[in-house]
Amino acid sequence: MSVQISGVFKDGAGKPVQGCTIQLNAKKTSPTVVVEVISSTVTDANGHYSIEAEPGYYSVSLMREGFPPSVAGDIYVAPTDAPDTLNAFLDAPKDADLRPGVMKRFEEMVNRVVDLSGATEKDRERAEQAAQSAEQSKDSAALSATAAAESQKQAARSADAADVSARSADDNARQTAQDVLACAADADSAAKSAQTATEQAGQAKIAADTVQKAQEEAGVSAQSAAGSAGSAAAAAQTAGEHAGNAAASEISARESALTATQAAEQGDNSAAAAVLSEQHAREYSEKAAKSEAAASASAESASSSDASALQSAEKAEKQKNAAAESVTRAEQARDEALTSRNEAVEAAETAATDAAEKAAGKVSEQLKAAVADDTQRAEAAMAGAESAAVASQGYRDEARDIAESLKPGDASTTQKGLVQLSSDDDSDSEAYAATPKAVKKVKDLANQKAPLDSPDLTGTPTAPTPPLSVSNKQIANTEYVQAAVAALVGSSPEALDTLAELAQALGNDPNFATTMLNALAGKQPLNEILTSLSGLSTSGSKLPFFSSKNTLMLTDLTTTGRGLIAKNSINEIITYLGLVETINLAAGAVPSTRRVNEKALTDDIYITSQDIFNGQVLMIGADQNLDNFQTPGLYAQDMNVNTSTALNYPENNAGSLMVLRSAGVTQIYRVYNSSRSYTRSKHSTQAWTPWVPDDSFPVGAPIPWPSDTTPQGYALMQGQPFDKAAYPLLAIAYPSGVIPDMRGQTIKGKPNGRAALSYEQDGVISHTHGASASSTDLGTKTTSSFDYGTKTSNTTGDHNHNRGTMEITGTLGYFRSDNSSFYTASGTFTLGGSTAAKSFTGSNFTYGVPVNFNASRTWSGVTNTTGNHAHSVAIGAHAHSIAIGSHGHSVTVNATGNAENTVKNIAFNYIVRLA
Structure with missing residues (x-):
């Protein structure tokens, strides 16, 4: 079962430390954890941490960026440890710590004190329970006394009831015999009527039904009526048989008419007798029930008297037994009478049934014989009942004598006997004692106590308080003693006692003076204490004491107090309080004056690790081989000169050595004035393992190492196999048995979906390159100036042009708007015109318009020729403008980079710890 280690990690200033990794490195193999397995947790923003640690030994390491x-x-987590903080586990003493003897003794003492405290608390509870039980016993005793007196009265009443019951049984027996005789007479009469009842069979049947109904109503108690009903049924059957012969004998029928009438009357009489018998039977049943109830009450009263007499006196025990035997004999007599009566009824019914099956002529004789037999049985039962009545009367007289001998009298301190009980709790009368409720309580408690004949008293025994008048072998408890003392002192005034003795002394005593002195010598002299006592009111369970004002007062005396007062020695008091075991245990307790590391035992002691280890380190000394230190403990080497690898030190520096022992031996060497520590172990007869420096790297973790020389206990990670049996922890990290080759490799955080230790080739993510040249306007450029000189064309190309005839014709005129006439002109004219203008000169209107001349001309003839000739062309020096314009260029990106993807780096060897 894991144990929760949680809390808030704080620095020296009390501030929470966040992002701190807490690692638990298993130092030993436990049932649930393998050695060197590491678990870790990181503190959150509030410095909180929580680790579910399995039971085992762990080395606690802290890593913070x-x-x-x-x-x-180091900590040890036990399966029974309660959840706590890491600080508490680190501060707790370890099982492997070398503890001083006084520390172990102190722990034993603390455990013993805890046990003693629990025992004392239980003793106190038992004492309180005993006090309550004693108080209840006192109340039960008062009730028991009252119940005893009541039981005696009840016994007397039971005896009287037994006498009445016996007489009633005698009377009932006689009545039963008379009923049986009456039934026999009825049966005889019915038989005679049946022989002559030929024509009146129906009336006889009705009479039989009436008798049967009366028999059913009589019930179980009307046994005599059952006989009558059976006889009537037989008569009815016989009448039915004779009814078949009625037709053959008319004369006999006439003679039978009168007889049938008489039979009907007799049937009515029989029914009346049956009803009367039923009433008698009911009365007898009620009397028998009352007798039985009285007998039961007598038995219960006798049983109650038995319980009271057992507590009161040995004589009462014998008388109780006699009364019980008397009741038993009375019950036996009653049972015999009932048995005889039942047998008589069964016999009568059997006889009636047999008679019905036979001929009618034999009915009367058999019924008479059966009735005679029943009569004899009834007489015998009556005689037995009379005998039982006589015996019951004797028993009654004997019980009455017993009751008379147990009749209570007034309570007295001078004579023996029973006292009358009273349920009053505020009476000052000295003639009564206790209450019946107390008797029941005492009896219930007595049933839980040891038997009187062989008491085996354990714990805190208690006993009921007997009345002061009892003088027998009952146990006298402290309450009885206190009551006896109080009764002796306050039962009668001292003056009256003195006067009575004085009167006795004056009765013709010649030595009056001597007698007087002798009488006074036996008196307690009066003093202040006795005077104070006489002024106190008497009350049960009280103890007198002097107050701070020197006044005598009363205080409650509990059952526990009475029990303590009754003890004769200190040992008895210790036993009574149940402190024997406590005192025996306390005898071996450490005295409170003792100290632990100068800390007194009178207050809570807080032990720190410094208290445990202070002064407990053993010095190693010179020339000591560490292979020989295999006893668990703390050791120290204070001289560098005493250390060497030849003596199996991990390095030539002083330090401390801790030796732990479990299945083997483990040594932890911590170098002086540094944080370096080394661990090695040895199991059984095997050799010591090499010293391995303690660090925070678990087995299997790649460790960057800045050298080609591998430290002891480590191996380069170059893809080589290793022995899984020799290095089981490394095999857990690398189940394949092969150490990964880390040369030229980098470590990548494992993404989701990828297996641990899976290999990935180098590469870059797929991407594209975009390339372009910037757009540039080169402007207008001019070519260089060049003079081509004068060039001459060739001399060819001589030709003529034909010229046609041109004839020009046209009309010139103008249009006058005033008279709508067009005027034309002829002759020579010149081409021209002006802007239209109009004006008035007096009454003359002048209007000028442009002249429109239309003409055409036809040309004819050939032009003149000049012959072949050449033309000189002067080109001259000049330049040409070239417009380049805005445009783009295609760019080619050349490949670049190293043979592999890499960043700036420093070469380290990866090593791994072998374990």
Whole structure:
């Protein structure tokens, strides 16, 4: 079952430390954890941490970014440990710690004190329970006394009831015999009527039904009526048989008419007798029930008297037994009478049934014989009942004598006997004692106590308080003693006692003076204490004491107080209080004056690790081989000169050595004035393992190492196989048995979906390159100036042009708007015109318009020729403008980079711890 280690990690200033990794490195193999297995947790923003740690030994390491790893110490987690903080587990003493003898003794003492405290608490509870039980016993005793007196009265009443019951049984027996005789007479009469009842069979049947109904109403108690009903049924059957012969004998029928009438009357009489018998039977049943109830009450009263007499006196025990035997004999007599009566009824019914099956002529004789037999049985039962009545009367007289001998009298301190009980709790009368309720309580408690004949008293025994008048072998408890003392002192005034003795002394005593002195010598002299006592009111369970004002007062005396007063020695008091075991245990307790590391035992002691280890370190000394230190404990080497690898030190520096022992031996060497520590172990007869420096790297973790020389206990990670049996912890990290080759490799955080230790080739993510040249306007450029000189064309190309005839014709005129006439002109004219204008000169209107001349001309003839000739062309020096314009260029990106993807780096060897 894991144990929760949780809390808030704080620095020296009390501030929470966040992002700190807490690692638990298993130092030993436990049932649930393998050695060197590491679990870790990281503190949150509030410095909170929580670890569900399996039981075992762990080395606690702390790692925080920006700080070197550190070892906080060792802890031991037990399956029974309660959840606590890491600080508490680190501060707790370890099982492997070398503790001083006084510390172990102190722990034993603390455990013993805890046990003693629990025992004392139980003793106190038992004492309180005993006090309550004693108080209840006192009340039960008062009730028991009252119940005893009541039981005696009840016994007397039971005896009287037994006498009445016996007489009633005698009377009932006689009545039963008379009923049986009456039934026999009825049966005889019915038989005679049946022989002559030929024509009146129906009336006889009705009479038989009436008798049968009366028999059913009589019930179980009307046994005599049952006989009558059976006889009537037989008569009815016989009448039915004779009814078949009625037709053959008319004369006999006439003679039978009168007889049938008489039979009907007799049937009515029989029914009346049956009803009367039923009433008698009911009365007898009620009397028998009352007798039985009285007998039961007598038995219960006798049983109650038995319980009271057993507590009162040995004589009462014998008388109780006699009364019980008397009741038993009375019950036996009653049972015999009932048995005889039942047998008589059964015999009568059997006889009636047999008679019905036979001929009618034999009915009367058999019924008479059966009735005679029943009569004899009834007489015998009556005689037995009379005998039982006589015996019951004798028993009654004997019980009455017993009751008379147990009749209570007034309570007295001078004579023996029973006292009358009273249920009053505020009476000052001295003639009564106790209450009946107390008797029942005492009896219930007595049933839980040891038997009187062989008492085996354990714990805190209690006993009921007997009345003061009892003088026998009952146990006298402290309450009885206190009551006896109080009764002796306050039962009668001292003056009256003195006067009575004085009167006796004056009766013709010649030595009056001597007698007087002798009488006074036996008196307690009066003093202040006795005077104070006489002024106190008497009350049960009280103890006198002097108050701070020197006044005598009364206080409650509990059952526990009475029990303590009754003890004769200190040992008895210790036993009574149940402190024997406590005192025996306290005898071996450490005295309170003792101290632990100068800390007194009178207050809570807080033990720190410094208290445990202070002064407990053993010095190693010179020339000591560490292979020989296999006893668990703390050792120290204070001289560097005493250390060497030849003596199996991990390095030539002083330090401390801790030796732990379990299945083997483990040594932890911590170098002086540094944080370096080394661990090695040895199991059975095997050799010591090499010293391995403690660090925060678990087995299997790749460790960057800045050298080609591998430290002891480590191996380069170059893909080589290793022995899984020799290095089981490394095999857990690398189940394949092969150490990964880390040369030229980097470690990548494992993404989801990828297996641990899976290999990935180098590469870059797929991407594209975009390339372009910037757009540039080169402007207008001019070519260089060049003079081509004068060039001459060739001399060819001589030709002529034909010229046609041109004839020009046209009309010139103008249009006058005033008279709508067009005027034309002829002759020579010149081409021209002006802007239209109009004006008035007096009554003359002048209007000028442009002249429109239309003409055409036809040309004819050939032009003149000049012959072949050449033309000189002067080109001259000049330049040409070239417009380049805005445009783009295609760019080709050349490949670049190293043979592999890499960043700036420093080469380290990866090593792994072998374990």
